[in-house]
Amino acid sequence: MINKLVEKIKKLNAPVVVGLDPMLNYVPEHVQKKAFDEFGETLEGAGEAIWQFNKAIIDATCDLIPAVKPQIAMYEQFGIEGLKAFKKTVDYAKSKDIVVIGDIKRGDIGSTSSAYAVGHVGKVQVGSKTYVPFDEDFVTVNPYLGTDGVKPFIDVCKEESKGIFVLVKTSNKSSGEFQDRLVDGRPLYEIVGEYVAKWGEEHMGDSYSYVGAVVGATYPEMGKVLRKIMPKTYILVPGYGAQGGKASDLKPYFNDDGLGAIVNSSRGIIAAYRQEKYAKFGAENFAEASRQAVIDMVEDITSNI
Amino acid sequence: MINKLVEKIKKLNAPVVVGLDPMLNYVPEHVQKKAFDEFGETLEGAGEAIWQFNKAIIDATCDLIPAVKPQIAMYEQFGIEGLKAFKKTVDYAKSKDIVVIGDIKRGDIGSTSSAYAVGHVGKVQVGSKTYVPFDEDFVTVNPYLGTDGVKPFIDVCKEESKGIFVLVKTSNKSSGEFQDRLVDGRPLYEIVGEYVAKWGEEHMGDSYSYVGAVVGATYPEMGKVLRKIMPKTYILVPGYGAQGGKASDLKPYFNDDGLGAIVNSSRGIIAAYRQEKYAKFGAENFAEASRQAVIDMVEDITSNI
Secondary structure: HHHHHHHHHHHHHOOOOEEEEHHHHOOOHHHHHHHHHHHOOHHHHHHHHHHHHHHHHHHOOOOOOEEEEEOOOHOOOOEEEEEEEEHHHHHHHHHHEEEEEEEEEEOOOOHHHHHHHHHHHOEEEEOOOEOOOOOOOEEEOOOOOOHHHHHHHHHHHHHHHHHHEEEEEOOOOOHHHHHOOOOOOEEEHHHHHHHHHHHOOOOEEEOOOOOOEEEEOOOOHHHHHHHHOOOOOOEEEEEEHOOEHHHOOOOOHOOOOOOOEEEOOOOHHHHHOHHHHHHHHHHHOOOOOOOHHHHHHHHHHHHHO | HHHHHHHHHHHHHHOEEEEOOOOOOOOHHHHHHHHHHOOOOOOHHHHHHHHHHHHHHHHHHOOOOOEEEEEHHHOOOOOOHHHHHHHHHHHHHHHOOOOEEEEEEEEOOHHHHHHHHHHHHHHEEEOOOEEEEOOOOEEEEEEOHHHHHHHHHHHHHHHHOEEEEEEEOOHHHHHHHHOOOOOOOOOHHHHHHHHHHHHHHHHEEEEEEOOOOOOOEOOOOHHHHHHHOOOOOOOOOOOEHHHHHHHHHHHHHHOOOOOOOOEOOOOHHHHHHHHHHHHHHHHHHHHHHHHHHHHHHHHHOOOOO
16 A cells, blocks of 8 residues: 555655544535534534535545545544544545545554554454455554554554554644653654664565654654654654644655655645635635645645655 | 542442453354344444443443443444444443443544544534533543643543543553653653643542553552652553453552552453353353452452552
8 A cells, every 4th residue: 555655646746645634613614504404413414514525625636636634533523423424534535546544543552453453454353254344544553552552553554455654753742742752862753763664674565664654744853863764664744734834844754756755734725715815715615725725735845845 | 530430449349440342252152143143244243242242241240340441442443333332331331330431542632632532521512512422431541642632631521520541651561662761760651650640630539630540560660650650640550360460469559548549350351251260150151250250350459459
């Protein structure tokens, strides 16, 4: 799957991923109304609203983007009905040949991590049958529990030709509280980065590993160091746009081949219609506003790397 | 909710929690068969099997135990149908007045962490209505992202009188790779423990905070240090029994009042019928075997603290 992701990024010349993190208040009134008219102001109605919202954005952008990254928390908050919308979104994006990165940030140990891996990027056995529960192409994984927590994901990914992105340095303000702590004079995120590189070495696609890393756009100096520590690691970069990361800061995340990083934007794309810059589209044409925001983002990033 | 948990532990003289982590192969053949006869060898059938298994164990132990800890990964691996079984298990345990600790190990930032919090220990808004999606009493939280990731959970818990247990030192072998790294001569888990104590100070129940910690039974020396760093923190202790932690090692996790810790056992209780010690019950009476295993565990622990 890492080969497919790299190929699509090259072909589209678009090292970007659209974060499908639909807060209900991002969903235009007319989409909410239609869903609530049909299902009431219920969890089912909320699921329907975010699913229709996602579908329209996928339809309007699928020829431009290599990948989407649905953030499962935004669906899980609506319980079972929200998770049904997550599943529909994953399946629909895949039907449009878009790579799906499930932003699930799971992490546990042994058989428990295996269960998450099976549920999201693998197959589960029920008696004599096997099923594919959520079926993302990649998922994000939290490394706090060490190799025991990450290895079960890698094992399933190896079998299924899928992949993971391990949190190394996150984009938020307080990420430094633990991630930046100095261990023998070096920040912890560098140590985590070394583990990611080591895990990845044995799990390579053609040119990059299917064990990737998450490194926030808001810390370019750290991105530079981590790029060197993890030369064969694809870096998923959150924090561009709404969170403050600028395209001019992103060069260090890429290798000289122009590859090695994929930049996420969520709010900046999916709620583009609410920005002054795209207000002319109007809420009715929110998906077209998202399309234009993707075009602008790709231009912004590719002209800076 | 921390007050209720402490009261129940005192009343039952049982500082234990039963981990409802049903691997499908823990579920006795006759329970699986009944579920598959009704729903086929499907995800729905798997969900039904683990739900019926849980229900029988809850019925057989509910007068002895203050809390259960369903591990969501074991349900999530069966997709939507598995998560329905999770929800049913949570609701049923609560109907029996058992405190439910959702072992979800979630952790993200800002509005995303809020979404998880709302989904698991809070209420979600849909138009003019509010809903309670999963409705656990406590959840476990991963601290790798720092205060930004934990605070949204605490805020929701404050509003809803619920609580969290933050991963500090986990019970697995490779937990030391990052958690034990020395920062200014002290292991990272101590720093995390200090944050937990600090977060907890401002969020107190009557005698303990509703910001708890997870510290594995497999590292008693570390438990001793962490107990001192976090005197008002309830410690959830995994790793007893099947993972190798012994009751004689558990004393350091408790305060002099005999409180302050709650010890989890999963496999050792729910799959007791498969142990030689409880084989006499037979698979047909698996829930009675679990009941006896709870009685033995409570005796083992209370005689050692």
